[in-house]
Amino acid sequence: MKQNKKTEDNVIFEVKNLSKVFGVKKADRKKGSGGIRAVNDVSFAIREKETFALVGESGCGKSTTGRMALRLIEPTEGDIFYHEKSIMQLKSGEMRALRKNMQMVFQDPYSSLNPRKSILSIVAEPLLIHNMVENKKQAEEQAKELLCRVGIREDQFDRYPHEFSGGQKQRISMARAIITKPEIIICDEPVSALDVSIQAQVLNLLRELQEEYRVSYLFISHDMSVVKYISDRVAVMYLGTIVEEAATEDLFANPLHPYTQALLSAVPEADPDIKKERIVLYGEIPSPMNFPSGCPFHTRCAYATEHCNDFRPARVEVKEGHFLACHHWERIRQSQRKEQEESHG
Ligand code: SF4
Secondary structure, three states: OOOOOOOOOOEEEEEEEEEEEEOOOHHHHOOOOOOEEEEEEEEEEEEOOOEEEEEOOOOOOHHHHHHHHOOOOOOOEEEEEEOOEEOOOOOHHHHHHHOOOEEEEOOOHHHHOOOOOOHHHHHHHHHHHOOOOOOHHHHHHHHHHHHHHOOOOHHHOOOOHHHOOHHHHHHHHHHHHHOOOOOEEEEEOOOOOOOHHHHHHHHHHHHHHHHHHOOEEEEEEOOHHHHHHHOOEEEEEEOOEEEEEEEHHHHHHOOOOHHHHHHHHOOOOOOOOOOOOOOOOOOOOOOHHHOOOOOOOOOOOOOOOHHHHHOOOOOEEEEOOEEEOOOOHHHHHHHHHHHHHHHOO
């Protein structure tokens, strides 16, 4: 697990009340009609040199949130701040210039690397696009240095992406993302297509690069074990909303939202002596086309009441840095403690 790493308080990136509804014309949005509500009122902030994870099941809206953060998808509502300045009004040219400070690494490195270019040109290209060097030779010198740093041999520089393994391609993607010395990189499921042994190597490389380049990561993943290893803080997403957010150690030691508890109960323990009961979720996952009233989790929550069906829980800070959206978290915690005490006799 990641060592206690002091995170600086310096917020460099923030999203506020971000929502995305697909398939609705602007005029109809105000009338509240239809569409697929992929992201619903999401807010978070990322500090300098911090890894902030968005975790949740497939389809929960985490990748859409990541793409909106870079305005690769335009939000329906909400605001995005880089160093406290909104980037929502920036024109496409200004946004392109800003992307040297805000890069992205995708899940599938093959589709994100141009198959017709050598890896040396792929990694050197961002320096030329953003006019960060005087000529191609300078760009290639820097690209060679960085490719060596991420573990690619010199004799491989002229090869094409298809000649590399998945892990190597992800290393090349990371070199391309970091060559402009960005302040933040959005990593969208960067290791989920890789074998477990390769995953660990790529995650370690991400951490080393973070130390060397002082970069922050928005790390998007469905895998709680990976998130536990790499992140400083975690936000758990369900049906387009953040239901719980806390420092990683706090969240894993003390999950309070029933959905987080269910997700964590499915994570295998390295120690076979630790026994834990898997929480199975029953009930329908609501369709984002027919977004439920009240708490989005109420159709699957074992603790749901009438109140949950009708009223959406507000996000509250239940202890320092630990945020939660649940009406009954105190009652749930008390009843779980009682059950534990009874089971221990
Ligand atoms: Fe469950 Fe209600 Fe809490 Fe939602 S608000 S998680 S339905 S108890």
